Amino acid sequence: MDGTMDLTGKTELELRAMEREIAKQHLDKFPYLSLAWGLGNLACWIAVWVLCLNGVMPLWLGFIIATVNVAASYLPSHEAQHSIFAMPGKPKRWLNELVGWVSPIPLVMPYSVLRATHMEHHKHANNPELDPDYSEHYDTIAGFFWSSVQWRQPKPRGGEHPYVRCLKRIGREDLILHSVAYQLVYMGVLCGMALNGLAIEAALLWWLPRTVAVFYVQFYLSWAPHYPDCGTDRYNDTQSFKSRFGNIWSSGMQYHVIHHLYPRIPLVRTPEAYRQMKPILKAQGARVDAI
Structure with a gap:
């Protein structure tokens, strides 16, 4: 036009x-690229672990690839959150849910929580009381980075986490347990590797890539489009x-x-x-x- x-x-x-x-003209188009992206990205991330832990790939290269993998893991799930692969009741709905759940595993974020909070973001975008992503709305990039650090804490700025507050408000406290389970597995893997002499590998293949990726995802999906x-x-x-x-x-x-x-x-x-x-x-x- x-x-x-x-x-x-x-x-x-x-x-x-x-x-x-x-x-x-653009609705109801199956996202083949996002399907390949979501499943392929996870497979690549797992392959990096196998190659690095077996000494086939140098750890520095594994760190770079893993960081890209974790940063790229959110968007296919984001497509699933909006039922772009298939609406409820449709034959391919199982595929929508599969991508939604497995794609963000490297980011250590359960699909159920992402979907529930993201729908609230769309309903209440930029509302300081109701938008669960509003805490990232700072006037400066430095302020954004500090808010992102705070967001990762159990009690950001000494108060209740915005996602926990959101889930309670919409009556989905049960989903909090999904996040707890994810964090327990994540911390269990990191601690288990550290106890077995693989602390550096754990840090460079998951902890640090995830740390960088959360900054990246929040910057481009929350801060830049709403600042x-x-x-x-x-x-x-x-x-x-x-x-x-x-x-x-x-x-x-x-x-x-x-x-x-x-x-x-x-x-x-x-x-x-x-x-x-x-x-x-x-x-x-x-x-x-x-x-």
């Missing part, structure tokens, strides 16, 4: 209708942004505005959907000037 198209005189209803017609002062309305609760590392290395989040408007558009289709919708979104007050 022509980015200079004249939309003068178009009513809000007409603009919304044009927007939806474009969205229809500095996005609102809570449909067209200003997120924004486009220009990453110096390009779209791939910023997890495809430069076009995050499309995701919030149409969460079931697959990630790989958001750039084209953005380019087609941009003038329509701009006419409705969306923050789309960055790219």
